[in-house]
Amino acid sequence: TRSTRPQRMLKAVQKNATKGNPESVISAIDYFCKNSEWAMNVGDEKGSILDSVVTEVNPSTVLELGTYCGYSTVRIARLLSPGTKLITLEFNPAYAAVARQIIAYAGLQDKVTLVEGPSSELIPQIKERFGITTFDFIFLDHWKDRYLPDIKLFEECGLLRKGSVLLADNVICPGTPEYLEYVRNSPHYESRYYPAHLEYTKVEDGLEKSVFLG
Numbered sequence: 001t002r003s004t005r006p007q008r009m010l011k012a013v014q015k016n017a018t019k020g021n022p023e024s025v026i027s028a029i030d031y032f033c034k035n036s037e038w039a040m041n042v043g044d045e046k047g048s049i050l051d052s053v054v055t056e057v058n059p060s061t062v063l064e065l066g067t068y069c070g071y072s073t074v075r076i077a078r079l080l081s082p083g084t085k086l087i088t089l090e091f092n093p094a095y096a097a098v099a100r101q102i103i104a105y106a107g108l109q110d111k112v113t114l115v116e117g118p119s120s121e122l123i124p125q126i127k128e129r130f131g132i133t134t135f136d137f138i139f140l141d142h143w144k145d146r147y148l149p150d151i152k153l154f155e156e157c158g159l160l161r162k163g164s165v166l167l168a169d170n171v172i173c174p175g176t177p178e179y180l181e182y183v184r185n186s187p188h189y190e191s192r193y194y195p196a197h198l199e200y201t202k203v204e205d206g207l208e209k210s211v212f213l214g
């Protein structure tokens, strides 16, 4: 049977990247998406903004919603201080299998805990399963209509502290209107929009950074 796009992306990484070199894995995926097949990775332009926010926050506890093929997982994990790990949630087993191989190819498997399952079920389990009290940094890049319910779940589960940073992809395209309205109007968040473009295109998109105020 025909391979899937994530499987073809993995092949491109194994063919064009250098094992243990995260930068080469990122470049190989961006090259594949620009020259072979578009895929919904955060991409290089928004990825650079992601890099700058992660570097600024220098988080000890990190959560990503929506691993997909692991592109943003690799971007984030390569910037973490020694000993810091990130938890990434992915409910599609086929995507998770590809992501594990891409993360391992980058040599970052020891900095990443990929948990298979839906965020709605996993978020309430995080404290007891992973011994986390609160998250310093959260990257949202899963189904766009799940951003708002999941941020409310973070609040209910006490997973945010004064200063927790949430960074959301695709707030313009495909768009997350309810989430944007919430974080921009809630007295509990200080929000800022980073304009950019939809990965590998000229279409307008951007990232929204929201700091929890307690």
Ligand SMILES: O=C(NC/C=C/[C@H]1O[C@@H](n2cnc3c(NCCO)ncnc32)[C@H](O)[C@@H]1O)c1cc(-c2ccc(F)cc2)cc(O)c1O
Pocket: 040, 041, 042, 065, 066, 067, 068, 069, 089, 090, 091, 092, 095, 117, 118, 119, 120, 121, 141, 142, 143, 144, 146, 169, 170, 173, 174, 198, 199
């Ligand atoms: O749709 C987009 N992203 C979705 C990501 C889904 C990934 O995350 C996984 N996932 C989803 N919900 C959950 C969940 N929780 C939900 C239930 O609890 N818990 C765990 N994992 C979850 C999926 O299995 C996928 O691996 C997108 C589209 C465009 C786009 C723009 C323009 C176009 F024309 C076309 C496409 C651009 C982008 O950057 C995009 O991110």
Ligand SMILES: [Mg+2]
Pocket: 040, 041, 042, 141, 169, 170
């Ligand atoms: Mg996205």
